[in-house]
Amino acid sequence: MVQITRSPDCANSPKNQRVEDIALALLGVGDLPDTALSEGAVWDRAGGSISGRTAIQATRATxxxxxxxxxxxxxxxxxxxxxxxxxxRAGEGTRLFCHIIRFTSATAQQVAQIVSFEHAGGKTGIRHDR
Structure with missing residues (x-):
């Protein structure tokens, strides 16, 4: 089971909670329903750009x-x-992450674009011995 630690400031609004849920799903934790992604959604990440709801979900599965x-x-x-x-992650060590999520509207019902970054981090406060 994945250990998740949250800053107490993170889920202080329904929209922030939605952003956090999507970010966790992009890290492989939790669900990201197809309806949360617009049909033409794009995920820009290391290794290239992934276009379309189906391709994004297929990538998440791997x-x-x-x-x-x-x-x-x-x-x-x-x-x-x-x-x-x-x-x-096992075999990868500690990494800093950032997911930038752009929605199709301010209601934050569907994702239009995601830009994700990861970087090998320095001192992070997470133990490696689990």
Whole structure:
């Protein structure tokens, strides 16, 4: 089971909670219903761009399992939101992550674009011995 640690400031609004849920799903934790993605959604990430709801879901299904996730910050405003923190996967070590999520409207019902970054982190406060 994945250990998830959240900053107490993250889920302080329904839209922030939605951004966090999507970010966790992009890390392989939780569900991302097809209806949450517009048909033409695009996911820009290391290795290239993935276009379309079906391709994004297929990519999510192949993600390596996470051991620990620490969500440090979730922010939403208008048609966009970001979630960032630290993720640990077996064999990959500790990495910083950031997901920038752009919705089709300010209601945040469907994702139009995701831009994801990961970077090998320095001191992160997550143990590697689990």
């Amino acid at each position: 993600l390596p399992a996470c051991q620990d996730i620490r969500v440090d910050q979730v922010v939403s405003h208008g048609k966009a939101g970001t979630a960032s923190g630290v993720v640990v």
